[in-house]
Amino acid sequence: MVKEIEKAGIPVVQMCNLIPVATTVGANKIVPTISIPYPLGDPDTPKEQQWKLRYHRVGVALDALTVDVDEQTVFKVKI
Amino acid sequence: MKAIHYINQFFAGIGGEEKADHKPEIREGLVGPSLALNSMLDAEVTHTIVCGDNYMGSNTEEAVSTILGFLEGKEFDIFVAGPAFQAGRYGVACGTICKAVKEKFNVPVLTSMNEENPGVEMFKRDVVIFKGGKSAAKLRDDVKVMAEYGNKVLTGKALGPADEEGYFSRGIRSQVWLESEATAAQRGVEMLIRKLKGETYETELPIPKQDMVPIAPPIKDLSEANIALVTSGGIVPIDNPDRIQSASATRWGKYDISDIENLESGVYKTIHAGYDPTAADLDPDVVVPLDVMKEYLREGRIGKLHKYFYSTVGTGTTQAEAARMGREIVENLKEDKVDGVILTST
Numbered sequence: 283m284v285k286e287i288e289k290a291g292i293p294v295v296q297m298c299n300l301i302p303v304a305t306t307v308g309a310n311k312i313v314p315t316i317s318i319p320y321p322l323g324d325p326d327t328p329k330e331q332q333w334k335l336r337y338h339r340v341g342v343a344l345d346a347l348t349v350d351v352d353e354q355t356v357f358k359v360k361i
Numbered sequence: 362m363k364a365i366h367y368i369n370q371f372f373a374g375i376g377g378e379e380k381a382d383h384k385p386e387i388r389e390g391l392v393g394p395s396l397a398l399n400s401m402l403d404a405e406v407t408h409t410i411v412c413g414d415n416y417m418g419s420n421t422e423e424a425v426s427t428i429l430g431f432l433e434g435k436e437f438d439i440f441v442a443g444p445a446f447q448a449g450r451y452g453v454a455c456g457t458i459c460k461a462v463k464e465k466f467n468v469p470v471l472t473s474m475n476e477e478n479p480g481v482e483m484f485k486r487d488v489v490i491f492k493g494g495k496s497a498a499k500l501r502d503d504v505k506v507m508a509e510y511g512n513k514v515l516t517g518k519a520l521g522p523a524d525e526e527g528y529f530s531r532g533i534r535s536q537v538w539l540e541s542e543a544t545a546a547q548r549g550v551e552m553l554i555r556k557l558k559g560e561t562y563e564t565e566l567p568i569p570k571q572d573m574v575p576i577a578p579p580i581k582d583l584s585e586a587n588i589a590l591v592t593s594g595g596i597v598p599i600d601n602p603d604r605i606q607s608a609s610a611t612r613w614g615k616y617d618i619s620d621i622e623n624l625e626s627g628v629y630k631t632i633h634a635g636y637d638p639t640a641a642d643l644d645p646d647v648v649v650p651l652d653v654m655k656e657y658l659r660e661g662r663i664g665k666l667h668k669y670f671y672s673t674v675g676t677g678t679t680q681a682e683a684a685r686m687g688r689e690i691v692e693n694l695k696e697d698k699v700d701g702v703i704l705t706s707t
Binding site: 287288 | 573640
């Protein structure tokens with residue numbers, strides 16, 4: 283799906299946990315998530331903390347949409 | 362001769378997705394599929410290693426080093442993982458551990474996966490991966506081809522090229538004497554003549570296709586941009602109105618998010634059968650981050666949030682179906698002139 287979107291000329295960021303799979307499949311912009319069953323918020327942590335993590339990582343993904351890259355890039359996250 | 366077998370938590374009978382975080386363990390003797398392997402292989406399967414697929418996927422380094430630690434000091438002549446069929450995380454786990462075991466202990470390693478498994482593309486150059494079935498119904502068949510090849514390796518019998526043996530080509534060329542004794546020049550000319558006549562011919566040097574797409578031009582001004590959310594994590598309204606399948610999906614849905622601030626538990630849920638749904642059902646925003654996108658919209662960081670989010674299930678889904686659904690979703694995105702997409706996957 284990522285490739286079809288990018289093929290249409292629409293920049294796309296894939297947010298996922300299994301980075302090697304995303305790079306093999308051919309996603310060009312990747313932002314890591316924290317796990318498979320809960321990509322953007324660990325249910326064992328307080329709601330505010332989950333929200334912060336989600337806000338941060340989605341923010342990284344939004345910025346990634348504006349970045350000009352010339353190869354597959356995994357963007358760094360802080361939390 | 363001795364063998365050690367790697368399987369996941371599901372085939373060890375520990376549990377499904379809710380147990381996918383199971384830490385690696387080693388058991389003496391046979392567990393699940395290793396019974397079949399032991400009966401067909403001319404070597405005794407002395408130990409079975411079990412590890413949860415999510416644990417291997419999310420804590421790869423720890424999982425691999427723990428397992429290599431288990432193997433330290435054990436005698437084994439061959440290492441087998443899987444078969445993993447179309448199970449993506451299991452396939453990646455089998456490839457990961459086979460590669461690590463081969464590097465550290467220099468023994469033959471074998472695994473088996475379906476061609477749609479992402480583990481094939483990731484590890485076929487490093488590991489002998491047999492072309493396996495789609496589901497566990499093919500368990501015995503898949504184990505059998507691995508065992509037959511393993512027996513040849515263990516007894517030092519001559520091995521044929523990947524295609525003949527039934528595994529994915531590793532891209533290794535080995536020198537062989539052809540029975541026909543035709544030289545390369547003769548074969549090349551023969552091929553050229555066949556080509557000129559419009560007949561079929563088979564190249565001796567297939568060039569692998571690298572299917573990458575050009576990187577789309579970046580968004581210039583995010584505060585003017587129209588952003589859409591797409592997921593393969595199977596989040597849908599609670600009654601799953603489009604009846605998207607829980608695995609091997611061929612359908613996708615689009616759901617209006619213009620008037621809601623977040624995806625509430627009990628109103629939305631996941632129907633994805635490839636991961637434990639507890640967390641996603643409790644708060645679907647952990648898979649489709651609508652709540653923070655609305656916040657970014659309020660802050661003016663993005664200009665617009667596309668009216669719908671798009672959802673399907675990415676487990677067991679073939680690449681061909683995923684591509685087709687992707688194209689259909691793109692048509693919708695283009696209609697609303699979407700400038701950028703965040704795609705979350707599980």
